[in-house]
Amino acid sequence: MSGKGIQITGLKKRYGRGDTAVYALKKVDMYVAPGEVVGLIGPSGSGKTTLLKCLGAVIEPTAGRMILGDDVIYDDGWKVKDLRALRRDRIGFVFQAPYLIPFLDVTDNVALLPMLAGVPNSQSRKRARELFKALDVEHRAEAMPSQLSGGEQQRVAIARGLVNHPPVILADEPTAPLDSQRALAVIRILNHMARKFETAIIVVTHDEKIIPTFKRIYHIRDGVTYEEAGQGRDLE
Amino acid sequence: MISLAGRDILHSWGKFIFTGMGLGLLIGITLSMAGIYRGMVDDAKVLLDNSGADLWVVQENTLGPYAEPSSIYDDIWRGISGMPGVAQAANITYLTMQVRRESGDVRAMVAGITPGGPGIPGWPPFLVAGRQITRSHYEAVADIASGLKIGERIKLRRNHYTVVGMTRRMVSSNGDPMIFIPLKDAQEAQFLKDNDAIWAQRRRTAENPAFNRPGVPGLLDAIIASQSINPYVNAVLVRVEKGHDPEDVAESIRRWKRLTVYTRSQMEEILVGKLIATAAKQIFMFLVILSLVSSAIVAFIIYTLTMGKIREIAVLKLIGTKNRTIIGLIMQQSIALGLIGFVVGKISATLLMAPIFPKYVLLEPLDSAIGLVAVIIICVLSSIVAIRAALKVDPAEAIGG
Ligand SMILES: Nc1ncnc2c1ncn2[C@@H]1O[C@H](COP(=O)(O)OP(=O)(O)OP(=O)(O)O)[C@@H](O)[C@H]1O
Ligand SMILES: [Mg+2]
Numbered sequence: 001m002s003g004k005g006i007q008i009t010g011l012k013k014r015y016g017r018g019d020t021a022v023y024a025l026k027k028v029d030m031y032v033a034p035g036e037v038v039g040l041i042g043p044s045g046s047g048k049t050t051l052l053k054c055l056g057a058v059i060e061p062t063a064g065r066m067i068l069g070d071d072v073i074y075d076d077g078w079k080v081k082d083l084r085a086l087r088r089d090r091i092g093f094v095f096q097a098p099y100l101i102p103f104l105d106v107t108d109n110v111a112l113l114p115m116l117a118g119v120p121n122s123q124s125r126k127r128a129r130e131l132f133k134a135l136d137v138e139h140r141a142e143a144m145p146s147q148l149s150g151g152e153q154q155r156v157a158i159a160r161g162l163v164n165h166p167p168v169i170l171a172d173e174p175t176a177p178l179d180s181q182r183a184l185a186v187i188r189i190l191n192h193m194a195r196k197f198e199t200a201i202i203v204v205t206h207d208e209k210i211i212p213t214f215k216r217i218y219h220i221r222d223g224v225t226y227e228e229a230g231q232g233r234d235l236e
Numbered sequence: 237m238i239s240l241a242g243r244d245i246l247h248s249w250g251k252f253i254f255t256g257m258g259l260g261l262l263i264g265i266t267l268s269m270a271g272i273y274r275g276m277v278d279d280a281k282v283l284l285d286n287s288g289a290d291l292w293v294v295q296e297n298t299l300g301p302y303a304e305p306s307s308i309y310d311d312i313w314r315g316i317s318g319m320p321g322v323a324q325a326a327n328i329t330y331l332t333m334q335v336r337r338e339s340g341d342v343r344a345m346v347a348g349i350t351p352g353g354p355g356i357p358g359w360p361p362f363l364v365a366g367r368q369i370t371r372s373h374y375e376a377v378a379d380i381a382s383g384l385k386i387g388e389r390i391k392l393r394r395n396h397y398t399v400v401g402m403t404r405r406m407v408s409s410n411g412d413p414m415i416f417i418p419l420k421d422a423q424e425a426q427f428l429k430d431n432d433a434i435w436a437q438r439r440r441t442a443e444n445p446a447f448n449r450p451g452v453p454g455l456l457d458a459i460i461a462s463q464s465i466n467p468y469v470n471a472v473l474v475r476v477e478k479g480h481d482p483e484d485v486a487e488s489i490r491r492w493k494r495l496t497v498y499t500r501s502q503m504e505e506i507l508v509g510k511l512i513a514t515a516a517k518q519i520f521m522f523l524v525i526l527s528l529v530s531s532a533i534v535a536f537i538i539y540t541l542t543m544g545k546i547r548e549i550a551v552l553k554l555i556g557t558k559n560r561t562i563i564g565l566i567m568q569q570s571i572a573l574g575l576i577g578f579v580v581g582k583i584s585a586t587l588l589m590a591p592i593f594p595k596y597v598l599l600e601p602l603d604s605a606i607g608l609v610a611v612i613i614i615c616v617l618s619s620i621v622a623i624r625a626a627l628k629v630d631p632a633e634a635i636g637g
Contacts, residue, residue: 088555099634172636
């Protein structure tokens with residue numbers, strides 16, 4: 001295994017304490033290589049979102065180890081001080097709903113991330129527009145989010161997840177609101193971006209349409225992960 | 237970096253302008269309240285300025301003639317005029333009353349001025365129309381705030397007067413317009429008894445054996461004559477000669493007779509510190525209440541606006557926005573709202589409220605500056621609740637379940 005990508009070993013997450021404690025993650029072991037898109041599948045309540053939140057440094061795990069690229073970010077405790085900066089610079093999020101900022105136009109919704117990291121405005125916008133070309137929303141770059149279709153919004157949200165070229169992208173049911181064609185288009189884009197920017201991508205999904213596209217799948221049941229080979233159906 | 241607050245305001249400018257206008261009217265009322273207080277102080281100063289006096293000689297141990305009743309004999313001024321340092325001394329009476337005109341009546345402060353002409357203390361220093369009083373009876377000069385017109389006939393007690401001249405900004409410390417009439421008429425108006433009372437007094441005097449002595453002819457007539465005149469005025473206004481200290485002159489008048497003498501600064505202290513003190517306290521209370529109401533409104537609006545974009549704030553946090561940026565977003569919007577409110581308030585106070593308010597409203601630039609600072613402080617403080625709510629939002633909420 002190379003040092004890059006995502007590596008999770010023995011991750012545990014307990015919600016609450018004492019009698020009301022819930023072990024959402026009991027034993028999670030996972031590896032995603034740079035440039036790879038893996039599926040994370042499991043029944044409702046199995047711990048998928050919890051895993052993404054831990055990996056995204058949004059909630060704190062209870063025990064285990066997470067390595068992002070060359071850095072250990074969690075080892076029975078956070079090893080990184082500024083979690084917000086970690087999220088900003090090294091993790092891209094794509095949610096089930098796009099959650100674009102309604103008062104910023106499409107370009108600035110995406111350009112905001114590099115801006116927050118201190119990149120000058122013009123350069124940030126240039127980066128955003130390059131992504132729009134790849135995601136085929138170039139013509140909507142000046143629009144406000146409310147003027148976009150659901151699929152367009154989702155592609156802008158994906159651009160936002162990619163714009164800082166994070167080594168990791170976490171996507172929680174990114175295709176749920178889309179028809180099968182659009183859903184496959186989104187997966188195609190994610191695969192393309194993964195290869196282009198050497199990004200490790202985890203896609204949580206229930207979506208039967210896209211499950212056959214993964215080469216590798218992690219199943220999660222009752223907080224325990226099981227690795228499985230996927231069909232890896234050709235997307236082109 | 238772009239201004240998130242600015243973008244949000246531009247995006248929902250209608251909401252901001254609308255709430256800003258509502259807040260602005262409230263701020264306008266607040267500024268007008270301050271203006272009313274300043275107007276009252278200014279009215280008091282104008283009253284003192286226009287009297288042309290350096291000293292006010294009044295009944296001993298009274299705060300007359302404006303804040304308390306005062307009456308002194310109308311020949312005292314002679315003695316005062318002869319004193320060193322006194323340039324001029326003149327009797328004056330003040331009587332606040334309803335002045336009847338052909339249609340309805342008007343509340344006014346009627347000043348009785350010593351015959352002689354402008355320059356004598358108590359006379360209106362300048363007119364905006366018509367002429368000064370030239371006859372010793374039944375002519376009046378009125379302030380334009382009274383609504384009276386030149387040539388109009390008015391009735392004070394039992395006598396009719398013709399308005400011959402108009403003044404501007406000649407008002408009492410209550411803001412009532414002033415009407416000037418000859419001193420003799422004013423003395424009569426102030427102390428005049430009605431016919432029945434005069435008859436009753438004459439009868440009682442005639443029945444009193446001490447006054448109606450058979451052996452002393454003419455005594456009763458003399459007594460009745462003395463009863464029917466009024467030898468009192470409210471005060472003597474004194475102008476001090478150049479080169480003399482008003483306080484020294486005041487001191488020598490005090491030593492000469494059992495009289496109380498006030499200098500200009502003491503008089504101002506009485507008017508501002510005592511006469512309008514209660515009104516000032518009321519206005520101050522209103523200012524406090526209005527500030528509290530404004531804060532509550534700003535806090536509520538900003539809280540609601542923030543709650544309306546709580547999901548976006550969670551997303552901002554998730555993608556790594558610093559707390560500082562989020563605080564800035566909310567606080568800048570709050571301040572922007574305050575600034576819109578202030579501009580609307582200033583404009584509405586100047587163009588809307590001050591002209592129609594029935595009292596003189598003096599909008600001082602300094603008060604506006606203080607108001608602006610207060611608005612900004614209030615807005616910053618009011619945004620704290622919203623900021624706390626925003627900082628508590630868990631970025632995990634942006635991910636959902
Ligand atoms: N904040 C929380 N406090 C307590 N328990 C929680 C919390 N969040 C999740 N859980 C529990 O942890 C378990 C895993 O939840 P999680 O949200 O990770 O499931 P999921 O796999 O994402 O489900 P779904 O497919 O329905 O979204 C569930 O039993 C859930 O009830
Ligand atoms: Mg979930």
